[in-house]
Amino acid sequence: MGDIVILRLGHRPERDARITTHVGLTARALGAKGMLLATEDKTEAESINRVVKAWGGDFFVRTGVSYRSTMKQWKDEGGFVVHLTMYGINLPDCIDAIRTEWRSSRDLMVVVGAEKVPGDVYQIADFNVAVGNQPHSEVAALALFLDRLQEGQTLRQEFKGGELKIVPSEHGKDVRKGQ
Numbered sequence: 262m263g264d265i266v267i268l269r270l271g272h273r274p275e276r277d278a279r280i281t282t283h284v285g286l287t288a289r290a291l292g293a294k295g296m297l298l299a300t301e302d303k304t305e306a307e308s309i310n311r312v313v314k315a316w317g318g319d320f321f322v323r324t325g326v327s328y329r330s331t332m333k334q335w336k337d338e339g340g341f342v343v344h345l346t347m348y349g350i351n352l353p354d355c356i357d358a359i360r361t362e363w364r365s366s367r368d369l370m371v372v373v374g375a376e377k378v379p380g381d382v383y384q385i386a387d388f389n390v391a392v393g394n395q396p397h398s399e400v401a402a403l404a405l406f407l408d409r410l411q412e413g414q415t416l417r418q419e420f421k422g423g424e425l426k427i428v429p430s431e432h433g434k435d436v437r438k439g440q
């Protein structure tokens with residue numbers, strides 16, 4: 262299996278901060294290694310880094326990347342790019358082909374937008390994938406895509422080195438420190 266990294270486009274710090282945080286946290290919880298942000302927003306990186314410190318794992322956030330050169334470099338280095346867009350090929354019709362590439366150890370970049378996505382993203386992407394051909398949310402699209410790609414296995418991953426750990430509980434909250 263290749264590594265999975267998310268590229269978040271069009272993040273407007275004053276409008277999209279909460280959604281971008283949710284994109285990052287969802288990516289982390291569902292098996293991605295990190296998130297690249299095509300906007301300079303240190304506050305965003307800090308808020309996700311705080312979660313990583315508390316809850317473990319080694320998810321990274323890098324801000325201020327150029328989307329075009331980052332996507333092209335990813336492909337030049339042997340990775341492939343999936344762009345999530347409601348205009349793309351519906352997920353059930355392309356997920357097997359994507360999973361085959363990813364299982365052959367090719368690193369996968371998953372691109373999600375915020376506002377209007379630049380036209381060349383559709384051209385550079387290897388796969389333009391719709392999670393249903395209806396408008397909804399980048400968080401929902403990413404979660405469904407990552408879950409289908411990994412066939413649910415990612416929910417069992419371990420997050421090591423955090424300050425806090427949840428002991429699953431049928432009723433109430435059981436959170437341990439320094440486990």
Ligand SMILES: C[S@@+](CC[C@H](N)C(=O)[O-])C[C@H]1O[C@@H](n2cnc3c(N)ncnc32)[C@H](O)[C@@H]1O
Pocket residue numbers: 345346347348372373374375376377378390391392393394395396397398399400402
């Ligand atoms: C709220 S939408 C806005 C899309 C924007 N109007 C455009 O021109 O693409 C923000 C992001 O959510 C994701 N998204 C929304 N609906 C989707 C769907 N049905 N399938 C895949 N991704 C979707 C896409 O990544 C999109 O760029």
